[in-house]
Every structure is written in C-alpha cells, then in structure tokens.
Amino acid sequence: MHEKMAEAMEKAILTIKAIWKRAREYGETRRPRWPLIILRTPKGWTGPKEVEEKMIENSFRSHQVPVMIDDNHIENLGVLETWLRSYHPEELFDDDGHVLPDIKEQTPNGYRRMGANPHANGGLLLKNLRTPDFTEFGVDVKEHGHVLAQDMMELGKYVSEVVRLNENNKNFRIFGPDEALSNRLNYVFDSTNRQWECDILNTDEYLNNSGRVIDSYLSEHLCEGWLEGYLLTGRHGFFHCYEAFIRVVDSMASQHAKWLKVCNQLPWRADIASLNYILTSHIWQQDHNGFTHQDPGFLNHLITKKADITRIYLPPDANCLLSCFDHCIKSRNYINAIVASKHPSFQWLSMDEAVKHCTLGIGVWDWASNDKGEEPDIVMACCGDTPTLETLAAVSILHRNFPDLKIRTINVVDLMRLQSNSEHPHGLDDLSYDMLFTKDKPIIFNFHGYPSVIHELIHRRHNKNIHVHGYIEEGTITTPFDMRVQNHIDRYHLVMDALKYLDCLGNRGGSLYQKCLDRLVEHKEYIKDYGMDIEEVRNWKWYDIDKDEEII
C-alpha cells in the first residue's frame, strides 16, 4: 500500500509540474484538470477484524470504540493486545519506550512540521493590507441630514482603491453570494472583476480569470468557507451578505470563533486578519422580498461568543461606515460584523464628526439634543441606520410639541460599548454609562435588530428605566415605513412610548399621544389606497434642535 501511495503521489506531482510548465512556458492558462488522489480504504482499516464473533474492520462497528474493554468485557483484552502488537511497536520504540533514531529521522523538521508550515500557520505569511486614507472618500455633509447617499455605494469607492493598492500582493478578495451589485459594491468593478474560470460569453460583464471578486455562487457556505481558508493562509478579505441569509452560516461562524479563541492561547500561532462580515440588504429595506428576508439574529448569535473575539458595528451613515470598515479591515484575530445600508438615505455626520463618533463608538449627538448643561427629561437612543432616522424624527416631533422638554439623543455605532467593561473590552464602565444614559431618566432605545440584544447587553446597568424597540418578527411585502410601524420602531410609536414615561409632562402628553394614534390609522389607510408612504414621512427632513432656527 505504501508503494502504491508513493506511486500515486509521484504521478500527481509530475502532473502538477507539467501543468505549470505548459502554463509558464507555453502560456496555456485555461483551467487545467488538476490531479486528484482518491484513497478508498476499509472503515477501521488495520483495526480488530472480529470481536465477539462480529465483523469489526470494514463494517460500521469499527466507528468510535472498536473493542469494548471494561469490567464486563475483560475477555477482550487479548483482542486489544493482538491488535496493538500488529503495528510492531518493537520496530518503532526502544526498551525505554523512546522512538528509535531511524524512525525519528523520518519526521519533518522546522517549517516542514504541520503546525509550523506557513501555509497552515498562515499568519506567518501575512502582509499588512495597503489602504488609502478613508477620509478622502467621505460624503460632503454640510448640514446634518440634508444630503442623500447610498452608504454601500460610497464604501465601494474606497474598496475599489483597496483592490488597486494590493493588486501586486494578490492578498485581498471580496466574497459574496452573487450579490456584489445587489449590495451596491458597483464601484469595485472600476478596478477589478469577478473571478471566472469557465467560458466567457460576449454578453457577460465583469468577468475575468484574475478578478478579486468571488461572486459566482449563490452559496453562503462557500463564501464563508473560502474566506476562512483565505484568511487562514495569510490573506485579507470580507464577506458581504444579505443580512437574513448570513444565518445559513451560523454554525461556521461559531466554529471560527472557537478557533480564534483557542489560537489566542497558543503563543506560536501568528495573528491572522479578522473575519469581516458586511450585512446589508437588511431587514428594514426589503420592499419586494418581505418576511422571509428579515432576520437580524446574527447579532444575537455573535454576542454569545467570547468578548475578545467579536465586534459589532452599526454605522448610521456613509462616513461612519467608511470609518468602521477601515478599522475592521486592518484588524487581526476578530470577527467583525458591520450592518450597513444600501439604499439612498440621509447623511448625518461630516467626516470629522464621523471619525470622532466612530472612535468613541457611542455618543450624544448635541445637534439633536437640547439638554446642554441641564438635566435631560428623556434619553432618545438609537443604533442602526433606520432606527436612527426614526429616532431623529421622533425627537423632532417631541421638540415641536414640547419645546421646553430636555431631550438627549444618543447614537450607538459600536454595539459592544453598551456591555459592561467587566464583560467586554469595548464596554463602558458603569460610571461612563450613567454619564450618558443617566441613572434614572427614561431611555427610549430604538434598535436595528431583536430587542433581546440590548436587554442582554445592558442587563447589569443601573438604569432599568429603558424601553427597547426593535424587530419583533412582523413584516411582509409592504412600504418601507409600514415595516417600521409593524415593528413599532417608527417615530409615532417612539413618541407614544416617550410620552408614557415622561412624568414631567403630567397629563399634557395626552393630545400628542392621540395624534400619533390617529396618524398611524391614517398611515394604514393611505398605503392601502396609494401603495406608498404618507407625505409627512416621505418629505420629512431634519432640523438641528440645538439651534434657534425656524421649526420646519
């Protein structure tokens, strides 16, 4: 058998060398048929042949424990001895049990050892990714929330430049299940193509055999597996995915998290680039896909993993997305998930503001707050692009109706800031958390995903007067705003919830509460009649409430 194997290996290696030669010397670059060795052996080969008159080797019984030996099966000791002696230990070990020198000589040394081979310990091959200055790719935001842009489209311009800068190193790839265009990475195709090894038709676009975009299979399993392999062999990349369908690889992400956790305990394991997910085409933007395309639970999944492994970012606009992505793509040994918007949406922060905000990961938006130097009456918090829009709209309604109400608006980019610093390295300490969220004022928290994520992260915090809105498994093919209404993350539900907990208003909140209820009925009637959202929502625009401006 050893001879047969050596022969097969020899043949395979010669075939590989011949393919190389044909490619290098004669330019034959069409996809070759690489050799493949198929080794078919009996199950439990070389194990015990028969035990208790039943066939073991070459049968299902050789799985796990081929021969049971315990107090009730002591007679099997002989079978065990015969079996183990069949490997001729006397030819392998000396009388003291040490491996014989000529055997030892045959084991590989140095980088030929399996764990030390740089292709297995891929961090040894890792070259820093070359990245441009992301701030040069920013959207020009002069006023908060007045210009529209597509966050993913903007990111694509930056990614395209990353591809260009690392073209020579060939160590950066983009993985996705046939969704690079759907996920609005269009600009990436300015600098590269989809890798494609088969025939190319003249009606095809964006295909060639040296593209950096791996986009050819609608399989999240393949994308995840390829990216993991790519990272483990010392390269860089990211996986962009419809948010709901990343759940397909839950178990693969788990196993990678376990791998990273254990590697962190092994000093000889070199750092590898982080596993980066961009979750886009997300829950709040499924106009024609509906209920089946709504599952933000990958975040619930990730927060159960070790705190030194997982990082989660929910940038509210393009400039924040650029900042988060630039941070993630340079990091090591993490699993980073970024939830990003792809549809035209309001841009809140200038690049300078975005850099500050993302560096801190969480912060008060002073231009959307009017509690400066004073006790706030309420904290309006938001995390995720759509919740941010709705929270700001709710803030503007509250402010218009109760100009004296002191509102503090907080936005969260780095989700793990919410957890205690005793549990997560990004976590705020309790005093810092209380500085932001107060010890007792009502917090209306509007979240991108399942409310359970927030409940879990803040369960140790003092201020229990928090009321979380998020996805509650409602939805269908409907208008964008109706999706929010069905899950109570819309401005009217937020305002109604705020009014419930604003004791300082006494009973003055009643009429606004009723107005919100009325508006929700009008909304349902309107979308039934017109198939689009009410004007008040479609035409809504932000005004900075900290300025003495005319209220729009």
Add this chain to the structure above:
Amino acid sequence: MHEKMAEAMEKAILTIKAIWKRAREYGETRRPRWPLIILRTPKGWTGPKEVEEKMIENSFRSHQVPVMIDDNHIENLGVLETWLRSYHPEELFDDDGHVLPDIKEQTPNGYRRMGANPHANGGLLLKNLRTPDFTEFGVDVKEHGHVLAQDMMELGKYVSEVVRLNENNKNFRIFGPDEALSNRLNYVFDSTNRQWECDILNTDEYLNNSGRVIDSYLSEHLCEGWLEGYLLTGRHGFFHCYEAFIRVVDSMASQHAKWLKVCNQLPWRADIASLNYILTSHIWQQDHNGFTHQDPGFLNHLITKKADITRIYLPPDANCLLSCFDHCIKSRNYINAIVASKHPSFQWLSMDEAVKHCTLGIGVWDWASNDKGEEPDIVMACCGDTPTLETLAAVSILHRNFPDLKIRTINVVDLMRLQSNSEHPHGLDDLSYDMLFTKDKPIIFNFHGYPSVIHELIHRRHNKNIHVHGYIEEGTITTPFDMRVQNHIDRYHLVMDALKYLDCLGNRGGSLYQKCLDRLVEHKEYIKDYGMDIEEVRNWKWYDIDKDEEII
C-alpha cells in the same frame, strides 16, 4: 413548447404507472429509476429581447427588473408595451378586463387548486398520532436522586411503542443525522429499522426498506428538510440532533417559524403537527469531543421567534422527558425544542411528581427546600439536567454548613414560564413570578445554555437580584465536572456566588468561601494527576434536606 412539455409529462406519467404495475403485480420492489423532467429555458424567457442596445432575454440582465421605466427612462415605455402585448391579452381578457370563459374553464377546481390540494395543505390529511400512556414507561423513583438511568434510553422505549401503534397509518418517522444509536434511541430498533433503499450487506444491522428511522445521512440540512416536508404533508415526527450541530439549520428553523406564523393568520390552512427537536449529546456531556461540540445557542435563536410558535423544554430527568415529549409530539403548529440527557444520571422525580412538575412547567422542589412557611434567605434555581445536579449539590453544601439557612430550590422545565405573560402565552404573570422567586431575595440561577437567554426572559421582572450561571464558551476535552468548573456552573462556584449575596450571614460565609476555592484548586490538581473527577464529586449523593435525616 407546450406540445413538447405535454409529451414529456405523458411519458413520465406512463413510466410511473409502469413502475407501479411492476411493483404491484410482479413484486419488483427494488428502487426504481423514477422519471425526471429537466426543463432548460433561457433566463428571462419571453421577456424583452433587447433594451438600450443590450441583450436582456437569455442573459444575466433579465434578473429582477428587465426594463427600467421611470422619469429618466421614459423612452422604454415602448419596449414594455411590445413585451406585454406579446402575451396577447386580447385572447385572454374581454373588454372589461375579465378573464374569458374558455380560459377560466381550464383552471382547476376544488381540491385541484394548488392551495386547496390536500398534499399542499397537508393538515387536511393529518390523522391524530396514536400514543401509549407515557406514565407506564416511567423510571421507578422511590427516593429523590438515588437511582441512575439514561433519559434518552428510557424515552426510546416509549418512542418504540409509538412506532408500533402507528405502523398501519405509516405517518410517524424519526429523523437524525446517523445518530439514533449515539443519541440512545436504541429501543426504537425493537419495533422498526432504518429505512434503506440500497443493497444490504450481511454485516449490516437495523436496515430495511420499510423502516421508520431516517438515519442514513450525516446532514442536518437533509433531516430538517425531510421532516418539514413530512409534517407539511400531514404526518408526525421528530428530529434528534447533537445540540451543537442543530445550529447548521438555524436559517431553516427561522423560515419554518415564519411559515407557521403566517399560516396561523390564514383560516383555510389546516393545522399541522409541530416541528419537534430533541437536542441531546449536549454541551455538558462532551467528554471526548470537546469545544467544537459545545453550542447551546439554538435556544437563543428560538426565543427571538414569535411567542405563539416556539416552546422550549429542559426536563431534568427521564420521567420529565417522557412527560414533555408526550406533550410535544401531540401538539400542533409549534416549534418545540427539548434538551435531553443521554448519559447515566440521577433520577429526581417519581412519575406522579414529574407529571405535576411538567404540567406547571416550573416549581419549588419542596424536598430540596427548607423555607416552608418562612421567608427564604436565598432562591437556588436551575434549568437543565446538569445545572440541576450542580444546584442540588450546592444546596446540600449550603445546608450542611448553615443548617438554619432557609433555602428555596426551584426547577424550570418549561423555559418560557420565565418570560412575562404579556410576551409569551406560557409566561407567568408578575405576581406569580414573585411568589416563586420573591421580590428581593438573591436568586442564584444555574442554566443549561448561555446566560443571555435568562437575562432576556426575565428582563421585565421586579427581582433584579438574580445571578445567572451558564455556558460562557469555555471548554475542551476534559472531565465532565471540569467542564462545569470552567463555565462556573459547578456546585462550588454556585456556593461562592450564594455566599456573596447572602447578607444575612454577615461575614460567616468567609470560611466556606475559602473552602470552595481550595476545593477548586484540589480539583484541578487531581484531574491532572488521575484523569478523573475528585471523589467528593464522583460519589456525591442527594439527601432530602426537608427531612430530619442524618446528613451524609
């Protein structure tokens, strides 16, 4: 094309009839080659051929929107009109837009309509499952925690009888990824076999072509898909799985939950049997598999789904497992998950006690409590077989050291009892919850899975003095007790945590606290030297603390 299709259908139907005939009249029962029709069409067939000088039909551009029409593409209106007119609407509709009578005549009626076909609306075909009296399959428990049994092995006896009772109806199946024996359903093979359509070798066991056990593929995807199809066509069954690997089908479970939620809103959809999962070979029993086999997060996943869909049970022993399983297998329109033990373990409740306990879903175990009629000093709560064992061991340590300490021990079988009744139909109302858990006494909660599940479920409850132990992503191939130590769900960590919050002890807890620390060091030393757990743990046995018995 229609003629070609009709021809292919005709040929396929004749082939099927010929196969039936050969089987029924000549007894040919070997797996036949069923006909398969492959229809290969151009992508976007019959759509626009060319738009803006680019090929659409038969190219990737026919995906989603083949021709854009909006303010900037108004010139494409002509393309749209030509395309839609190509279907000859004048031959299909009258001048008022109604379908012409001879067209209407061709549509199917009654049960031939797609949604009304009983194979599509499978609940119409559902026959009640015949089940034996599960109480007759119980383990005889005369004293709490003195007899050992394997919960899954006991359940197998009951399931075997279910197979027998429904043999004629052929409407019950057991699905698993080649793990029926590993998951200890051994007794099922007393009444049936694995279904197997290929050749059977004379060394094979438990195979035939009419078995009710579908166990032939190590693929959770296949098991889940088969079971879903089986239920949707009006049958009954369950899927048993290694707990960690059920994560492979997270996204499939999500979609089934969404399906059930929407069906509940459609009055014409008949009820179907619940999708039942048994998660066994679980996190706390991975002696030789280790870290990769540890992921209890499917419970986190399920609790994000609609409350009227999901039910989760963690029976602490065999009698409770029987009661839970019997309940689940008869239920309709739910997703039930049962976490079950397969290793020899202590049996806590007699069948009478188990029926009561499981009917309530949560309760004080009076035989493990000594607060009767008095204010408890502490609540020791547990959920899951291994946490229950460790909590009882912690209770016995606390009781031995502080006999006057009033301890209340609570066990949770039906996890959703913890959630508020405003959120889940099984949830306890706040007053009932407070009756069990008190409003302010410390609760040391020992949980089978990630602590986040408990944090989420109880986030609205009054008593915030709760300290949850559970899986914190630590583990490797080690002793059973060390797995618990690494994750702090062991008796010593529980006692230490109890001492931290037992203000009534003043500083008297200090010496026991130190003893626990010492014992944990001894444990680490011992398992390193002997490869097994310390005697105190191996030989531990329960004694009822509500009796005036000699303390063991």
